[in-house]
Amino acid sequence: MADEGWKKVSEQQGVKIERRTIQGSNFDELKASARVSIPPAQFFETVANFRDFPQFVPYLKKLEVLGEGDSGSDVYQQIAMPMVPDRDYVIRMQKVADLDRQRFQMTFESVDDRSQRRCDSCIRAKAVHGGWYLEPTEDGQGTIVTYRMHSDPGGALP
Numbered sequence: 001m002a003d004e005g006w007k008k009v010s011e012q013q014g015v016k017i018e019r020r021t022i023q024g025s026n027f028d029e030l031k032a033s034a035r036v037s038i039p040p041a042q043f044f045e046t047v048a049n050f051r052d053f054p055q056f057v058p059y060l061k062k063l064e065v066l067g068e069g070d071s072g073s074d075v076y077q078q079i080a081m082p083m084v085p086d087r088d089y090v091i092r093m094q095k096v097a098d099l100d101r102q103r104f105q106m107t108f109e110s111v112d113d114r115s116q117r118r119c120d121s122c123i124r125a126k127a128v129h130g131g132w133y134l135e136p137t138e139d140g141q142g143t144i145v146t147y148r149m150h151s152d153p154g155g156a157l158p
Contacts, residue, residue: 006031022150029130029150040134040143044104047132048095050075061086066113074111078119087153089125102140107131123155 005020014035019028036043046052050073054063062078072094079087090113096105110128130149137144 025127025150025152027150027152029148031146031148033144033146035137035142035144037142039141040102040104040136041099043134043143043145044097044106044132047104047106047134050093050106062088066090074113075108076113078122083158084153085155086119086122087125087155088119088122089128091128102136104134105131123153126152126154128152 006018007020009017009019011017016033018031018033020031022029051063051065054060059079059081060077061080062076064076066074066076068074072092074090074092076090077088081087090111091108092111093106093108096107098104108129108131110125128149128151130147130151133146133148135144136142
């Protein structure tokens with residue numbers, strides 16, 4: 001996970017937001033990081049259980065698991081944001097767990113899945129990638145949580 005070029009945008013209530021320019025993209029990559037008081041494995045249980053995302057992820061209108069295998073899970077998602085048409089995409093979600101070091105990752109990367117029917121009113125996002133990165137705090141009692149996201153949402157934005 002390359003860590004160069006980040007510029008701090010804000011830091012409030014223990015959450016630091018950073019952004020960096022991505023060569024060839026009109027959109028910046030975003031990174032949020034914070035410390036939480038639960039162990040990494042416990043936090044990972046929530047992140048890895050993506051089927052429950054519609055219950056608590058803002059703007060996630062639809063989630064459908066298309067397939068699961070050794071290379072990860074292919075998941076269709078539809079996002080409903082205010083003031084813009086819905087976006088949809090298919091991503092491959094991959095879990096990596098290092099139990100000995102208590103380091104966990106849940107990454108996602110858009111995949112070209114033309115077989116998945118798009119909703120009639122949706123705009124297909126051109127690219128979506130990022131992930132959750134979890135590691136123990138220095139005292140081992142909590143988790144340093146990092147979330148990274150880069151997307152080209154496709155279509156026009158206000």
